[in-house]
Amino acid sequence: MPKLIAKTPxxxxxxxxxxxxxxSEVALDRITSVAPFRGQEKALAKALKPLGLAFLAxxxxxxxxxxxxxxxxxxxxxxxxxxxxxxAAALTDQSDGWACxxxxxxxxxxxxMRLYPLDLRAQVFAPGQAxxxxxxxxxxxxxxxxxxxxxxxxxxxxxTAWAEIAEAMQHVAARRAL
Amino acid sequence: xxxxxxxxxxRDRREFHYLGAEEYLRRPAAEAASAAxxxxxxxxxxxxxxxxxxxxHEAGCGQWLLVTRDTVSHDIRKVELVATLKGGAK
Ligand SMILES: [Zn+2]
Numbered sequence: 001m002p003k004l005i006a007k008t009p010x011x012x013x014x015x016x017x018x019x020x021x022x023x024s025e026v027a028l029d030r031i032t033s034v035a036p037f038r039g040q041e042k043a044l045a046k047a048l049k050p051l052g053l054a055f056l057a058x059x060x061x062x063x064x065x066x067x068x069x070x071x072x073x074x075x076x077x078x079x080x081x082x083x084x085x086x087x088a089a090a091l092t093d094q095s096d097g098w099a100c101x102x103x104x105x106x107x108x109x110x111x112x113m114r115l116y117p118l119d120l121r122a123q124v125f126a127p128g129q130a131x132x133x134x135x136x137x138x139x140x141x142x143x144x145x146x147x148x149x150x151x152x153x154x155x156x157x158x159x160t161a162w163a164e165i166a167e168a169m170q171h172v173a174a175r176r177a178l
Numbered sequence: 179x180x181x182x183x184x185x186x187x188x189r190d191r192r193e194f195h196y197l198g199a200e201e202y203l204r205r206p207a208a209e210a211a212s213a214a215x216x217x218x219x220x221x222x223x224x225x226x227x228x229x230x231x232x233x234x235h236e237a238g239c240g241q242w243l244l245v246t247r248d249t250v251s252h253d254i255r256k257v258e259l260v261a262t263l264k265g266g267a268k
Pocket of ligand 1: 183241
């Protein structure tokens with residue numbers, strides 16, 4: 001069988017830069033939805049242990065050696081860039097369903113606060129925090145790392161999200177230049 | 179208007195979808211009298227004051243919420259997860 005070349009959701013787009021702000025795509029290997037079955041929390045904790053991760057409180061994520069677990073709903077999290085096999089949870093491959101964007105640089109929170117109805121200032125939305133929230137009209141999973149915001153949107157909306165963030169970046173950069 | 183989702187925290191109204199009165203949580207049995215079905219489907223109070231209705235956290239966690247609010251003062255008194263209510267869906 002011929003080997004097909006997978007394209008990332010935002011392939012063909014160069015990172016966008018305005019002043020200190022930069023928007024780029026994060027290529028993810030794998031996303032698995034992990035939804036623990038009722039009463040299986042302990043068994044799931046055991047299965048996650050080799051990854052150095054534990055199931056999460058709402059609105060947070062954790063990362064260990066490039067593997068990330070992010071809360072995405074009641075009794076549900078996404079495991080990013082790792083393989084998990086366990087009968088303790090419903091596991092669903094989501095790898096090709098999402099696009100991941102990274103926004104970094106001074107003013108990144110200002111850019112995203114134009115699109116998210118959330119207070120994203122660092123003292124309110126700190127590194128390690130996550131949110132399921134609407135990016136304008138799009139469903140998304142937003143995460144703040146030590147250095148950037150990373151967000152997941154449905155793959156079908158990747159370019160719309162990209163364009164809207166890029167436009168907001170331009171506006172924030174223009175204001176900062178005044 | 180803001181609702182404080184028990185999971186997600188305080189969120190803007192545009193993240194939520196409104197369904198209607200709390201009565202939707204009390205679906206009559208299939209063989210119930212037609213008056214019970216009539217009440218369930220059509221008959222609603224229109225209180226000036228406390229009301230309880232169902233909202234869906236569409237752009238957030240995807241949970242159904244039972245909101246207790248005041249139609250006079252616009253106070254939001256309580257927001258509960260339907261899933262964890264007694265007799266709620268699991
Ligand atoms: Zn919520």
